[in-house]
Amino acid sequence: xxxxxxxxxxxxxxxxxxxxxxxxxxxxxxxxxxxxxxxxxxxxxxxxxxxxxxxxxxxxxxxxxxxxxxxxxxxxxxxxxxxxxxxxxxxxxxxxxxxxxxxxxxxxxxxxxxxxxxxxxxxxxxxxxxxxxxxxxxxxxxxxxxxxxxxxxxxxxxxxxxxxxxxxxxxxxxxxxxxxxxxxxxxxxxxxxxxxxxxxxxxxxxxxxxxxxxxxxxxxxxxxxxxxxxxxxxxxxxxxxxxxxxxxxxxxxxxxxxxxxxxxxxxxxxxxxxxxxxxxxxxxxxxxxxxxxxxxxxxxxxx
Numbered sequence: 322x323x324x325x326x327x328x329x330x331x332x333x334x335x336x337x338x339x340x341x342x343x344x345x346x347x348x349x350x351x352x353x354x355x356x357x358x359x360x361x362x363x364x365x366x367x368x369x370x371x372x373x374x375x376x377x378x379x380x381x382x383x384x385x386x387x388x389x390x391x392x393x394x395x396x397x398x399x400x401x402x403x404x405x406x407x408x409x410x411x412x413x414x415x416x417x418x419x420x421x422x423x424x425x426x427x428x429x430x431x432x433x434x435x436x437x438x439x440x441x442x443x444x445x446x447x448x449x450x451x452x453x454x455x456x457x458x459x460x461x462x463x464x465x466x467x468x469x470x471x472x473x474x475x476x477x478x479x480x481x482x483x484x485x486x487x488x489x490x491x492x493x494x495x496x497x498x499x500x501x502x503x504x505x506x507x508x509x510x511x512x513x514x515x516x517x518x519x520x521x522x523x524x525x526x527x528x529x530x531x532x533x534x535x536x537x538x539x540x541x542x543x544x545x546x547x548x549x550x551x552x553x554x555x556x557x558x559x560x561x562x563x564x565x566x567x568x569x570x571x572x573x574x575x576x577x578x579x580x581x582x583x584x585x586x587x588x589x590x591x592x593x594x595x596x597x598x599x600x601x602x603x604x605x606x607x608x609x610x611x612x613x614x615x616x617x618x619x620x621x622x623x624x
Contacts, residue, residue, distance in 0.1 A: 340438070340445045341385050341417075349419070352426035352453060355545060357461040358415070360434035362503040364526040367463035367537035369431065374542055374558055376429040379418035383449065387414045390435035390442065415442075417449075423551050428453070434504045442504070443511035450512050457485075458519035459548065460509045461541050463534075466525035469586035470569050474540035479521040481513035486520060487548065520548065529582070530569070535561035 355375060357368035391413050401409040415432030435442060450458065460479075468475055478490045486492055506521075513519040522544045524537035539558040546553035573579045 338386075338389075340389055340442055341383050341449060343383055344381050347382050347419070347453065349426040349428070349453060351456040352419075352428050353457045353459060353549065354417075354428045354430055354450065354455055355459045355461065356430035356505060356508070358430075358432060358434040358503070358505045360503070361501070362462040362464060362505065362523070364463040364465045365530060365532065365534035365537060367524050367526055367534050368461040368541060370533065370535065370538040371461055371541035371545075371558075372429055372431050374538065374556065375422075375427070375545065375553070376418050376420060376431065379420035379429055381416050382419045382428070383417035385415040385432075385442065387412050389438055390415065391433070392436040395436065396433060422549075422553065425549065425551060428455070430508075439504050439507050440511075443508040446508050447511045447515040447517075450517050451515055455512075455517050458509060458512050458517050459545060460505055460519070460521035461545070462503070462505065462521065462523040463526050463537050463541070464523050465528040467586060467589065468525045468527050469583055469589075470527045470530060470534075470536070470566060471583065471587060474537050475525045476540060476544060477523045477525070479523075481509075481519040485518050490520075490522075490544075490548065522548075527586075529579075533565075535565050538562075 355372065357363065357372040359366070359369050363369055393413075396413050398413065399411040400407065401411075413433050415430070415435065418429045418431070420427050420429065430446070464477075466475075477494070478486055478492050480486050480492060509519050509521060522541060524541050524544075526534050526537050535558055539555050539562045542553055542555060542558065545551075573583055
């Protein structure tokens with residue numbers, strides 16, 4: 322039974338209001354959650370684009386209360402005005418959607434990163450995950466990095482416990498990495514502390530690329546498929562990645578400075594090493610400041 326969104330009195334104690342509400346009855350078998358949120362740790366929108374691809378045709382099963390989570394002055398609802406008449410409002414929202422992938426129940430948590438109530442949201446998502454008997458949690462993200470668009474998209478992986486990652490899923494970086502947290506990471510950590518195994522995959526996006534980067538989205542979809550043992554088709558993502566690569570190649574060919582910088586990145590890619598914690602923190606700081614080129618190499622827009 323869905324939990325009510327209104328306060329319920331029990332004796333003299335007023336029960337707290339829940340942030341979520343079911344839209345229909347649910348009955349899943351060992352479901353997994355794949356999650357990504359728009360905003361921080363979603364460079365080039367790669368993670369949320371991957372999730373949009375995975376969730377195509379999915380059905381909303383849970384909605385979270387946007388009034389408790391968003392600052393509408395910074396993330397305003399979209400208003401439709403037709404022939405001078407106010408007709409429709411589209412509100413930012415976080416939802417949990419269901420889709421069956423090769424017979425596997427997959428729940429997709431998506432939406433904008435919330436402005437408020439991170440800890441409350443994380444606690445209730447963890448409670449919901451326990452109620453639904455979630456078998457595994459998978460976070461998706463993307464970070465800017467000193468990598469070349471001419472090489473396969475590298476990724477970093479995290480795991481709440483040893484043994485969760487496959488042989489081709491390299492955890493890292495080693496040592497302490499201290500960076501500004503995303504709301505998604507707060508949720509994942511809370512979920513894992515509730516006893517649910519959790520992993521995260523973070524695609525590295527060339528920091529000189531401005532705009533979307535479909536190659537990273539495709540890489541994340543493939544990563545989820547390999548981790549779950551599912552054959553997930555890439556569909557249009559593969560074509561988009563190929564066309565985008567061609568446009569970037571053309572832009573680089575027109576700029577000698579960009580060609581030289583790309584050659585340096587390619588030489589680093591040949592080392593097949595994970596970036597250090599300091600390197601990742603530095604790239605994230607540049608990303609926060611909006612310096613997409615990282616002070617080296619011109620930003621390229623392959624759209």
